[in-house]
Amino acid sequence: MKAVKYALISIFLAGMCSSATVFAQEAGASTEKQADSAVATPTPESANAAAEDDVILPYYDNYLKEYRLGPSDVxxxxxxGQCPDYCKSGITVPPNARISYPLVPGGVLVAGKTVEQVAAEITKKLNEYIIDPKVTVTLDKAVSTRYSxxxxxxxxxxxxxxRKVSVYEAILDAGGVAKGGDKKRAFIVSYAADGHLTKREVSISDMESGKTAMVYLNPGDQVFVPSKGFGIDSIFDILGKASVVRFLFGSPF
Structure with missing residues (x-):
């Protein structure tokens, strides 16, 4: 009789342990699902930050990728696999825009070239000495291009x-429109590849309110915020485009 009693107690305890094990496994699985759900579901703040990065970063990446090198850029x-012999950091482009580089007599002319073009030229030079060189050129500091x-x-x-600068940003960086200035419009004077001047009028108020897309400047562009009622066309007609720009903005750079 005692043996039967002990057997029943053993079966009961084994059942309790089995139930506890199953419960623990189910609880663990539930916890893992909750953890996975927590990881997989982004917060609104992180989603917004990622969205902003997707919008803003391409502007800066494209600007740096298409940037044309000039004096004082770094x-x-x-x-x-060829460092430190053929790796050079912090190279400041000299006034003649020709940087010195190992195994390249006379250096490498970088003026007006993108970093990808410079990398391609260095690769071509190193092919004579290194098998399939993998050259990367990065822009550390951009200071040679200007706007006014x-x-x-x-x-x-x-x-x-x-960086890539919009007309609206340029005006804000200049302290905003001063008293007596026209807050609704501005003029952009650009130098074309053939040396001629081009001008266009943009609406500051429309860009500020989001009615029109932001207008971005090109290197060398000059932004002019007129007084209220000021017409730039009459001055261009009387004095000539080149004279007006020199008078209003100074010499081009």
Whole structure:
């Protein structure tokens, strides 16, 4: 009788342990699902930040990718598996825009070239000495291109274009429209490839309110914020385009 009693107790305890094990496994699985759900579901803040990065970063990446090098810009050259002999960091482009580089007599002319074009040229030079060189050129500091904001702004002058700059940003960086200035419009004077001047009028108020897309400047562009009622066409007609720009904005750069 005692043996039967002990057997029943053993079966009961085994059942309890089995139930506890199943419960623990189910609880663990539930916890894992909750953890996976928590990881997989982004918060609104992180989603917004990612969306902003997707919109903003391409502007800066494209600007740096298409940037044309000039004096005082700073670049880094790296050759995969060939450091430190053929890797140089912090190279400041000299006034003649020709940088010195190992195994390249006379250096490499970088003026007016993108970092990808410079990398391709260095690759071509190194092919004579290194088998299939992997060259990367990065832009560390962009200071050679400029734009100016003149007219009725708080702090007119020339500024470094180290990023892609919109007309609206340029005016804000210049302290905004000053008293008596036309807050609704501005003029952009650009130098075409053939040396001629082009001008266009943009609406500051429409860009500010989002009615029109942002207008971005090109290197060397000059923004002019006029007084209320000012017409730039009459001055261009009387004095000639080149004279007016020199008078209002100074010499081109």
């Amino acid at each position: 670049i880094t050259v790296e050759v995969f 904001v003149m007219g009725k702004v708080t702090t007119p002058g020339v500024r470094v274009m180290d």
